[in-house]
Amino acid sequence: MNEELKAIWRSLFDWVMGNGPRPENEVIPPEPPPDLPFTLKPKDKYSRFHEATLKERYSQWVEIHGLHIFSIVYSGLSVLTCVVVVSLLLATVAELPPFGDEKNPANNEVIRRYVEHGGHETGAQNIVAGLILDYRAFDTFGESAVLFTAAVSVLMILGASRRNKQDNELSPNVNEDGKNFLQRGPPIKTFRKDDAILRGVATLSIPVILMMGCVVVINGHLSPGGGFSGGAILSTALILAANAYGFERVHDFFNERTFIVSSSTALMIYALSKGYSFFTGANHLHSIIPKGTIGNILSGGLILPLNICVGLIVAGTLYGFYALFSEGDM
Amino acid sequence: MIVIEWLLLIFLIVCAIAVSISKNLLNSVIIFMSYSLVMAVIWVLLRSPDLAITEAAVGAGVTSVLFFLALRKIGQMGHKEDEEK
Numbered sequence: 095m096n097e098e099l100k101a102i103w104r105s106l107f108d109w110v111m112g113n114g115p116r117p118e119n120e121v122i123p124p125e126p127p128p129d130l131p132f133t134l135k136p137k138d139k140y141s142r143f144h145e146a147t148l149k150e151r152y153s154q155w156v157e158i159h160g161l162h163i164f165s166i167v168y169s170g171l172s173v174l175t176c177v178v179v180v181s182l183l184l185a186t187v188a189e190l191p192p193f194g195d196e197k198n199p200a201n202n203e204v205i206r207r208y209v210e211h212g213g214h215e216t217g218a219q220n221i222v223a224g225l226i227l228d229y230r231a232f233d234t235f236g237e238s239a240v241l242f243t244a245a246v247s248v249l250m251i252l253g254a255s256r257r258n259k260q261d262n263e264l265s266p267n268v269n270e271d272g273k274n275f276l277q278r279g280p281p282i283k284t285f286r287k288d289d290a291i292l293r294g295v296a297t298l299s300i301p302v303i304l305m306m307g308c309v310v311v312i313n314g315h316l317s318p319g320g321g322f323s324g325g326a327i328l329s330t331a332l333i334l335a336a337n338a339y340g341f342e343r344v345h346d347f348f349n350e351r352t353f354i355v356s357s358s359t360a361l362m363i364y365a366l367s368k369g370y371s372f373f374t375g376a377n378h379l380h381s382i383i384p385k386g387t388i389g390n391i392l393s394g395g396l397i398l399p400l401n402i403c404v405g406l407i408v409a410g411t412l413y414g415f416y417a418l419f420s421e422g423d424m
Numbered sequence: 425m426i427v428i429e430w431l432l433l434i435f436l437i438v439c440a441i442a443v444s445i446s447k448n449l450l451n452s453v454i455i456f457m458s459y460s461l462v463m464a465v466i467w468v469l470l471r472s473p474d475l476a477i478t479e480a481a482v483g484a485g486v487t488s489v490l491f492f493l494a495l496r497k498i499g500q501m502g503h504k505e506d507e508e509k
């Protein structure tokens with residue numbers, strides 16, 4: 095009885111820990127089929143006499159079956175995650191108030207106040223501009239600050255590597271034009287000199303687009319549009335100019351320094367004129383700037399300069415993204 | 425007018441599905457552009473011209489340009505000149 099227990103324990107111990115060093119007269123079986131994935135050194139693992147330790151067997155099993163098990167667990171977990179997220183979102187949607195109901199929380203007295211008194215309180219004919227640049231000016235301030243921060247981050251990250259390369263005079267990434275390219279791969283060809291169609295179209299359309307952008311920005315308090323959309327239109331004109339005439343031409347009048355100066359100035363003006371909302375809360379200070387006649391171009395108090403500020407920030411940011419991502423320069 | 429709205433909405437849904445099932449990334453971006461344009465028209469019909477201008481400028485313009493840029497960065501534009509080299 096005791097001997098049997100010892101034998102069982104011995105075999106169990108061998109099964110777990112292995113039975114010591116490999117014998118010298120070991121017979122190596124033929125190699126396993128080579129199409130088994132991830133079999134490392136099969137000669138060491140397959141022996142008739144050598145009892146592999148549990149750890150060895152485990153690692154071998156993982157090598158053979160691990161990827162399969164992992165893919166099963168992975169797909170199962172992904173399906174589970176999808177089901178959980180989708181059911182959470184659907185439950186949230188089911189809890190939303192019905193669309194267009196009179197008793198919805200959005201249909202409170204604020205809307206009537208905006209619609210009825212928005213005109214003579216903000217001086218803006220376009221009630222949306224009066225909302226986002228007078229009643230809710232600090233929200234727009236936050237959005238502009240976010241855009242500016244994003245552009246400055248991109249400028250810092252992409253510009254740092256460019257500056258490091260410029261310090262190194264024997265940079266291998268300088269092509270024939272003597273221009274530094276950020277990317278490690280082949281430089282992107284953003285400028286084709288023989289593209290007459292693009293040049294002609296750009297020559298005709300860039301002034302129109304620029305005028306359209308300026309009109310949308312300046313008439314933000316009178317007609318639909320405003321700083322954000324007008325700035326986006328201006329930036330598309332800049333991008334088109336950069337594609338048609340090359341970045342060097344745009345660089346002459348809009349470069350990194352211009353961007354930094356204009357965006358910082360615009361953001362500072364905005365912060366100085368509307369930053370008090372963070373301290374006074376919802377209570378408006380009495381504005382000494384005259385509202386003017388509704389419908390005139392010089393009306394609406396601070397809305398016109400704030401629109402111009404937002405337009406400058408947005409135009410510089412969107413064009414800066416394009417220039418930085420394509421050229422690594424601005 | 426109702427018919428036009430329904431046509432635009434159906435086109436919108438078709439575009440949204442086509443963006444996701446299109447194999448070619450360039451085609452996806454172009455379909456996404458047309459999606460934004462149709463969306464801008466729908467914003468006008470919904471009487472929010474502010475959003476329409478923003479959608480046309482940002483959605484159809486700047487976003488697509490940035491997408492094209494990203495496609496060119498990862499080499500999915502299918503440049504024939506590069507292959508000739």
